[in-house]
Amino acid sequence: METTRIPAGTPVPGRPDSFRDVIYVWEVLRGLGITIRHLIRNCLHMKDLPTLQYPDEKRVYGPRFRGRHRLTQREDGSPRCVACMMCSTVCPAGCIHIIAAEHPDRRIEKYPAVYEIDLLRCVYCGLCEEACPCDAIRLDTGVYEIVADRRDKFVVGKEFLLNERERGTL
Amino acid sequence: MAFALETLAKIGFMLLFMLSLLPALIWAERKGAAFIQDRTGPNRASILGIRLAGLVHPIADVLKLVFKEDVTPARAHRVLYSLAPFLVMSVALSTYAVIPFGDYLLVGGRQVPLVVADLSVGILYVLAVASLGTYGIVLGGWASRNKYTFLGAMRSSAQMISYEISMGLALMGVLLIFGSLRLTEIVAGQGALLFGLVPKWGVVVQPLGALLFITAVFAETNRTPFDLPEGDSELVSGYHLEYSSLRFALFFMAEYCNMVVGAALITTMFFGGWQVPWLPRQTLEQHGGALLTASLGLAAVVLAVAALLLMRRARRERGKFGDARDREPGLLGGVCAALALAAAAALLLRPWTIGPQAASVYATFAQVGAFIVKTLFFSWLFIWVRWTLPRFRYDQLMSLGWKIMLPLGLVNLAVTAVVMALS
Numbered sequence: 001m002e003t004t005r006i007p008a009g010t011p012v013p014g015r016p017d018s019f020r021d022v023i024y025v026w027e028v029l030r031g032l033g034i035t036i037r038h039l040i041r042n043c044l045h046m047k048d049l050p051t052l053q054y055p056d057e058k059r060v061y062g063p064r065f066r067g068r069h070r071l072t073q074r075e076d077g078s079p080r081c082v083a084c085m086m087c088s089t090v091c092p093a094g095c096i097h098i099i100a101a102e103h104p105d106r107r108i109e110k111y112p113a114v115y116e117i118d119l120l121r122c123v124y125c126g127l128c129e130e131a132c133p134c135d136a137i138r139l140d141t142g143v144y145e146i147v148a149d150r151r152d153k154f155v156v157g158k159e160f161l162l163n164e165r166e167r168g169t170l
Numbered sequence: 171m172a173f174a175l176e177t178l179a180k181i182g183f184m185l186l187f188m189l190s191l192l193p194a195l196i197w198a199e200r201k202g203a204a205f206i207q208d209r210t211g212p213n214r215a216s217i218l219g220i221r222l223a224g225l226v227h228p229i230a231d232v233l234k235l236v237f238k239e240d241v242t243p244a245r246a247h248r249v250l251y252s253l254a255p256f257l258v259m260s261v262a263l264s265t266y267a268v269i270p271f272g273d274y275l276l277v278g279g280r281q282v283p284l285v286v287a288d289l290s291v292g293i294l295y296v297l298a299v300a301s302l303g304t305y306g307i308v309l310g311g312w313a314s315r316n317k318y319t320f321l322g323a324m325r326s327s328a329q330m331i332s333y334e335i336s337m338g339l340a341l342m343g344v345l346l347i348f349g350s351l352r353l354t355e356i357v358a359g360q361g362a363l364l365f366g367l368v369p370k371w372g373v374v375v376q377p378l379g380a381l382l383f384i385t386a387v388f389a390e391t392n393r394t395p396f397d398l399p400e401g402d403s404e405l406v407s408g409y410h411l412e413y414s415s416l417r418f419a420l421f422f423m424a425e426y427c428n429m430v431v432g433a434a435l436i437t438t439m440f441f442g443g444w445q446v447p448w449l450p451r452q453t454l455e456q457h458g459g460a461l462l463t464a465s466l467g468l469a470a471v472v473l474a475v476a477a478l479l480l481m482r483r484a485r486r487e488r489g490k491f492g493d494a495r496d497r498e499p500g501l502l503g504g505v506c507a508a509l510a511l512a513a514a515a516a517l518l519l520r521p522w523t524i525g526p527q528a529a530s531v532y533a534t535f536a537q538v539g540a541f542i543v544k545t546l547f548f549s550w551l552f553i554w555v556r557w558t559l560p561r562f563r564y565d566q567l568m569s570l571g572w573k574i575m576l577p578l579g580l581v582n583l584a585v586t587a588v589v590m591a592l593s
Binding site: 025028031032034035036038039042043046049050051053056 | 202205206207208209210213381490491554555557558559
């Protein structure tokens with residue numbers, strides 16, 4: 001496509017500069033008035049500032065907020081997961097790694113010997129939650145402060161995900 | 171001997187004034203910017219829970235800079251690279267020598283003029299030293315061997331040359347009216363009343379000159395809207411890009427020193443310097459007792475109100491954070507209350523019966539206070555403008571300097587000269 005060069009100094013289309021705009025002074029004073037109004041208002045009503053004082057105050061998210069995952073349990077405390085691989089297949093980030101093993105109960109068939117989620121790769125889309133036929137994985141913990149000092153700590157296993165009390169720090 | 175001691179004391183006062191103003195200005199810049207942009211600004215750093223609304227942050231900043239590694243680029247010119255920040259800073263500080271910050275102080279029956287060096291060519295000295303500041307920037311930018319810093323240095327020198335002319339022309343009108351290059355005489359001349367109504371300040375007799383001068387000072391101090399030597403959107407951070415640690419701190423501090431100097435110059439040339447408007451020194455001395463009583467009473471009332479507000483806040487926000495920060499409002503309220511009590515107690519000493527000597531000292535303090543208040547206001551103006559106006563484009567900067575300000579300055583000078591010749 002051919003582009004047309006606009007010579008320097010061509011006026012920009014739109015409202016032409018009025019005399020007030022050209023002499024700067026009036027517009028500068030008007031701008032100063034606007035900023036000082038903001039300053040005074042914010043000094044008098046510091047409570048109304050939109051800033052959240054984060055570690056002291058935390059935002060309350062809705063019940064459908066997708067936070068860190070957890071694995072749900074049966075009555076006996078074992079994972080409901082049957083290692084069907086639906087979640088790891090549907091996962092767009094490829095962050096779920098499952099190794100299946102035979103369950104002693106013949107009616108259940110399989111259980112996950114290893115169930116690992118790489119929290120750094122996860123995009124929190126919630127597709128695993130929707131794909132799961134047993135309601136075994138949920139993103140309803142509401143935990144979003146996920147912190148660690150080494151990369152490999154972000155790969156969390158079955159025990160971590162089953163434990164309701166685990167918080168963000170790995 | 172006495173003269174040397176006096177001069178040393180004055181230099182000490184000036185240095186202390188400048189350097190103690192720096193953290194306050196940095197605080198005002200950060201907090202002011204935050205409030206203008208609907209943010210809260212710095213409020214985290216604390217010493218034993220005392221945060222002073224972020225006033226502790228400059229200490230943290232300085233500590234951070236002290237402990238950072240001081241890097242010199244491999245191919246930099248080592249001598250000039252080290253010299254540049256010191257040049258900028260010392261130039262910024264030395265302008266202060268000729269600015270009068272008060273009339274005189276009565277010490278043991280002798281009048282000590284409150285200016286470090288009362289040069290007969292004071293304003294020329296100011297202009298000369300101010301243009302020396304460019305050398306620091308140019309050397310720093312060139313010695314870093316970096317294209318961005320070099321571009322910043324080039325811009326700075328071009329900008330300084332362009333605006334120094336307008337600055338000089340804007341001052342000429344004032345010099346014609348007051349008939350002296352001596353800053354003390356210019357300030358003394360501004361004490362009179364025009365038509366017995368308004369103070370004969372530079373801004374009243376030279377409004378256009380004042381406007382041009384303020385604009386030129388903004389350009390000379392490299393502050394927005396004329397901060398093209400820094401130009402962080404296109405030049406990363408301009409001339410001080412390669413500097414780190416304390417050398418960067420020197421550049422940073424020099425910017426604020428220049429701001430204070432600029433504000434003090436605007437005050438001195440156009441806003442009456444240390445003159446208290448409508449209250450000449452004689453009036454201040456005559457009614458010294460009454461005025462001192464009034465100021466003490468006012469201070470006591472203001473401090474008491476502040477203490478009351480802080481105490482109320484302390485009660486309202488008890489246990490808000492659950493750590494040492496909770497003690498802050500109560501502690502500050504206590505300090506305010508103690509100061510208010512001290513001011514009230516001073517009233518018991520019958521300040522309305524002070525003698526002429528004490529009245530003279532009081533007048534000096536009032537005048538130095540007026541100078542400081544005005545200087546602070548113009549320092550705030552620098553900050554205020556920075557967070558209001560966007561940066562000029564380079565060609566706009568040049569056309570403003572050469573095509574608008576220079577002709578206006580010439581017209582102003584010609585009109586002033588004709589009026590002065592006719593009257």
